[in-house]
Amino acid sequence: DVKVTQSSRYLVKRTGEKVFLECVQDMDHENMFWYRQDPGLGLRLIYFSYDVKMKEKGDIPEGYSVSREKKERFSLILESASTNQTSMYLCASSSTPTVNEKLFFGSGTQLSVL
Amino acid sequence: AQKITQTQPGMFVQEKEAVTLDCTYDTSDPSYGLFWYKQPSSGEMIFLIYQGSYDQQNATEGRYSLNFQKARKSANLVISASQLGDSAMYFCAMREVPSGSARQLTFGSGTQLTVLP
Numbered sequence: 001d002v003k004v005t006q007s008s009r010y011l012v013k014r015t016g017e018k019v020f021l022e023c024v025q026d027m028d029h030e031n032m033f034w035y036r037q038d039p040g041l042g043l044r045l046i047y048f049s050y051d052v053k054m055k056e057k058g059d060i061p062e063g064y065s066v067s068r069e070k071k072e073r074f075s076l077i078l079e080s081a082s083t084n085q086t087s088m089y090l091c092a093s094s095s096t097p098t099v100n101e102k103l104f105f106g107s108g109t110q111l112s113v114l
Numbered sequence: 115a116q117k118i119t120q121t122q123p124g125m126f127v128q129e130k131e132a133v134t135l136d137c138t139y140d141t142s143d144p145s146y147g148l149f150w151y152k153q154p155s156s157g158e159m160i161f162l163i164y165q166g167s168y169d170q171q172n173a174t175e176g177r178y179s180l181n182f183q184k185a186r187k188s189a190n191l192v193i194s195a196s197q198l199g200d201s202a203m204y205f206c207a208m209r210e211v212p213s214g215s216a217r218q219l220t221f222g223s224g225t226q227l228t229v230l231p
Contacts, residue, residue: 009157033218040123042205043221058218090159099147099211100166103219105159 003027006091006106013113019078021109023091030095032074033103034058034066037088046089049074050097081113117141118206118222125227127196134181135191135225137206145211148189149219150180153203162204165189196229203227 007022025032031050035043035058045058047066055066063085067075074093078085088110092103119138127133139148150162165173165180173180181190193200203226207219 035221040223042118042120042223043207045218045220048218088157090157092159099145099209100164101209102149102161102164103159104161105151108157110157 004091004093004104004106006089006109008109009107011109011111013078013081013111015082015113017078017081017113019081019111019113021076021078021089021091021111023074023076023106024072025074025093025104026072027093027095027104028071029093029104030071031093031097032068033092033094034064034074034076035090035092036060037090037108043090046076081111083113085111086113087111117220118208120206120222120225122225123223125225126230127193127227128230129198130195132192132194133196133227135193135204135206135227137189137191137222139187139189139206139208141187141208141210143210147209147211148180148182149207149209150178150189150191151205151207151221152200153205153224154199155202159205163191193227198229198231201227201229 003026033048034046049055049068065077090108091106146167148165152160163175177194179192203224205224206222
């Protein structure tokens with residue numbers, strides 16, 4: 001089974017801190033994604049990557065950056081955390097970009113910025 | 115404009131009964147895929163079912179079926195014989211296939227389903 005692992009289930013940070021959310025997948029998937037989940041808004045795509053060192057902005061990239069130095073690892077970075085970034089963050093991966101390719105998700109990181 | 119619309123923020127169903135979760139979508143691409151995911155309280159998103167835009171038959175996976183009405187742009191999820199373990203948030207999602215954006219899924223806002231004993 002595909003395993004997507006997010007490093008923390010719960011995280012509490014202070015406003016202005018630099019925050020790293022880590023995601024690792026073990027199935028050699030080319031594509032990796034970071035989504036943000038908020039009540040009433042569903043999941044919104046922040047960034048995705050289709051290859052090592054490649055990244056593309058999603059729908060809400062402002063305030064975030066990403067890093068993909070190795071194929072299995074995709075990091076989401078909040079350069080200076082703000083309270084409006086309090087949210088559930090979900091990492092996902094997939095292999096070939098065909099229309100029916102499903103995403104495999106991690107368990108999520110609930111980030112609270114105080 | 116919203117690409118995926120789920121109009122039911124919350125639904126209740128009695129155990130062993132069937133329930134339909136609504137999803138409408140908006141796309142001008144002829145080729146697209148529709149997905150349903152389940153998110154229990156543990157947080158992990160679980161893939162349930164997939165329907166391709168060119169599929170002639172409605173998709174089925176065990177107790178899950180997708181009522182695909184292409185002309186109406188709807189892709190409702192039907193859960194038969196509900197179980198207590200079906201209580202979760204359900205998300206409808208779509209992948210469109212123009213070049214350059216074939217990889218991402220666009221999600222709806224979700225429906226919280228509660229199964230009553």
